[in-house]
Amino acid sequence: MKKKHFLHTALTLLLMGCTAVAQNKDAVKFSQTITKDNAFKHLSVLASDEYEGRETGKKGGWMAADYIKNHFKSIGLKGPVNGDYFQSIDMVTYGLSQILTVDGQPAEPLKDFYNMPQSVSAKGFSFNANDILFVGYGLTKDGYDDYAGQNVAGKVVLLFKAGDPKGENTSGTTSRNASSALNAKVKYLTEQKALAVLAIDPAMDNMPDNLKSYLLSEQMVMKTKENMDRLNNPQGLAVMTIGTTLANKILSAGNTNIDALKKKISETGKPASQEFKISISASANKVEKKVRAENVLGFLEGSDPKLKNEVLVITGHYDHIGITPNAKGDDKINNGADDDGSGTTGVLMVAEAFAKAKKAGKGPKRSILFMAVTGEEKGLLGSEWYSEHPIFPLENTITNLNIDMIGRGDKDHATDNNFVYIIGSDMLSTDLDKIGKKANKDYVNITLDERYNNRTDPNQFYYRSDHYNFAKHGIPVIFYFNGVHEDYHQPSDEISKIDFPMLAKRAKLVYFTAWELANGLKRPRVDKNEDGTPKN
Template sequence: MNKKFVYTSLALALSFGAMAQDKNAIKFSAPVNKERAYEHLSILASDEYEGRETGKKGAWMAAEYIKKQFQSFGLVGPVKGNKDPYMQPVGISAKKLSGISLTIGSQTKENLKDYYVTAQTTPAAGFNVKANEVIFAGYGLNKDDFNDYAGINVAGKVVLIFATGDPTAKAPAPTQGRRAQSSVGSQQAKIKYLTDNKAAGVLVINERVDNLSDAAKAFLTEGAAGLKREDATKNANALPVVTVGTAVANQILAGASTNLADVKKKIAETLKPATVTIKTPVAFSAKLIEEDIKADNVLGFLEGSDPKLKNEVLVVTGHYDHIGLVNDPNATDKVNNGADDDGSGTTGVLMLAEAFAKAKKAGKGPKRSILFMTVVGEEKGLWGSEWYSDHPIFPLANTITNLNIDMIGRGDDNRPGDNNFVYIIGSNMLSDDLDRIGKKANTDYVNIVMDEKYNNRTDPNQFYYRSDHYNFAKHGIPVIFYFNGVHKDYHQPGDEVSKIDFPMLAKRAQLVYYTAWELANGEKRPVVNKNEDGTPKTN
């Protein structure tokens, strides 16, 4: 064993907490308790808040509640230039379609019955395509051994293809399970070829169009919401795509005296393309409309007391959004309350904010600054935290750590009968210092089982990548994600306040509180000694 390494590690451990306990930390932890947790969560996860879906009434109500709590604690709204300094508007918009039409020959087809168009794949300027003929290119493949486009110039033409499939793909041995779709046979690869070769548009044959569910129709009607990323213009010149059902496909193929069944059989038997130009006029159009969606991260700032350290910021996060109302008119319980996911984490952030604010009022405030932030859009794809990391209020270089709380109110079906645990994820991914600090805080104050079952990048559940901490970690900021695991009510109406283990919610929040106390008052910030891929960092 390398003695120098041992002594260095010991010195670092001592420098991050020579005292076993800090009496002030214990004194001001009082607001982190089960009663306070119930007060917050019974409001945030009530039916009145309608499941807190991003961009909807319930989420706006939750944001307002959190803001008022931050104000009552005495936290400052740090968002400069915004009318409400506690709110960081997140750039989210919904893309919807209008003027959708498809005509085959002289017949006008019915949207969501005969075909559909998605906002995600529609060019920014919309499209209006007309052609006197259609090239049926079978599976739309362009391979050495099977080329549907041999001798065909698709530039300026409308092409009809199957959504997926590759008749030349070999089936695996039985032990290999279902055959994976080859990349060349994927719809994405097929459309890329047509885009690169400047086709005018593509009609994609998909049998699922014939029996679209009500949920699918609702999704297609509502449009697609997403972040306004800087690369949002990448679809400006996208290929117009219309997905058609079997009736439309057969109507077009009738112009070549064939149909879907016959052409599939012919290709399968000959293993040769069946490309043909069909003299059937087609026309399809759609307009894209983009509407801004109101969605805000809610921020409360507590400035540090040490002039030398207050520019360093600890960020404590939890997402206040959930998945909204049940899309089933026959459902008896229509609200996905999200008590655990992540009303519990939001409650934890509020309790920590109150505790640290009281410490500051008593002259015992943290040396470093703390940003308490509840983010929106996590359930949609970590939108709120991504927006913050791309548009930080405080420089990311000054952000010492992110402590993220996402589901701390229940147990795990894989640990029946024992809730005295919390999963920690990410604590040693970038910083061994942070890992030691978090575990020492637990030993000194809380004594909960810190389960590291999911604390790795190769976990099949990919939890390290599935909550808001990751948008800090990807920028090299060390993180700890606190999590109680998945239960049968995950993303179900059964995630109710009545099922929350409030003593354990408070205990897990206390662990985050004491870890935050050590980080905010430690002599040095945690050293980042690993790269994002886990390899040692070299100076």
């Protein structure tokens, strides 16, 4: 009996010792600043109305950048961009200056006509003519040809954006289908060397506010070589959309109108193509403005001379979508408490924990770059800029841990919010996947949901946040995410709906994973190709 009891006791103590070893006491000690209270302290500022939704290139975005910079500075992180914390991005906006005059009378933008901003190059366009060629639906099919006997070369061509010569009901035509149909017509007219296209769209007569807002908005562009080459390409065929009022004004030069022409085509089954003697002139030009936009970087140098050149990058995007003037209700500010004020808050807390460890002489062996990126909502712009203009060589970057939305939950976890989605952890590195999961098991014990962890997921989450701009360069990543909820990209994404204990717990998972990565004997080995196949 005694011998058996002794062996049992010894085994218990051994197992307890193994459990203790699994947790690094210093890691646990310095994690104590990652709390729900500290999370609230940061997020109540970043997601306040004063920050106006933190839109890139706007006042609220600049305020957020300054707040993050001051935090990094206050906790002792270094500014790695020639001594500064800001990595400026060469960003501009393009507004559209557009003019259309018919029969000597100016038309009104967004009431009588519009141009799609992305269809106008930096060089813009202009044209003048004394006549306009109407070609009905601009179709050639089933023995019907709107272009029969017509020479469109050098002509301003007027046509219906959508519809059918048989007069069939097209009320169910979607804007996407109509646009696709127009693109095919424009392609043909471009090949035939037409001068310009006027597309008649009855939907313009009652243009929805969201389309007006889009057409009035300035197009934000990073001045990369690829973007500039695209923008500076010669302007293709000028395409302007016009409403029925302006179309009928043009057609009145031939004593007819839209309804009469549609009826004639429908009843006869033949085209009604004809030329109208009426003057027209138009121009559209991009107006460029420099935008202040920056990633905010805080650097913690590693303590091991042999490993400090290797860098772990921890990211979260601090920008959101700003103010929606036509939002329903009184609240117009998209505070972005969860998206991604929560992730930014996580980065700030993790940075503080590591900074305190270093001050106590327990800093990580490898270096860590904490980076709050901008322009994510505009198309992952800030992280793309960093990946093309890295402050530290990408070959020295061992992993990117990216935090985008960790303050809420989704319907699939309504009864238990003790979870986080992880995406990408095994896409490029088996080592990273093991390290991240072991850190969770040893320290945090959150349910790791991997349902979105694949390249073919219809939501495409792997490609939709800043980690992807590291992954596409062969750098292993983990993306931490709490799923989409009903307040996603709405003014209702408010701080009052944040689960602060879970925000802190998820941030701790990032911290402990980072601790293991920054102090491990070896960096995670990249043993998979971008398509997931094993490397040779």
